[in-house]
Amino acid sequence: MSGSNLKHLEKIKESIDRSDALTEEEKSDSMKRIEEWYREDMSSGTFIQDLSKLSPTIKALLAELGLL
Numbered sequence: 001m002s003g004s005n006l007k008h009l010e011k012i013k014e015s016i017d018r019s020d021a022l023t024e025e026e027k028s029d030s031m032k033r034i035e036e037w038y039r040e041d042m043s044s045g046t047f048i049q050d051l052s053k054l055s056p057t058i059k060a061l062l063a064e065l066g067l068l
Helices: 003-018 024-052 056-064
Strands: none
Touching: 003 024, 024 056
């Protein structure tokens, strides 16, 4: 996850935590979902980085698709 996306993620988590409109259960559920998305994003990013190391052609193709 890029640094800017990570900053956005932290802002979202802080906003959820400070919210008076959400119950503690809703806050907890939201945080769990955000953390799950973060893990999924990190694992897919790792996979794509590893895949791009296989060859310059694959790296170029992934870049063309906007994945790098």
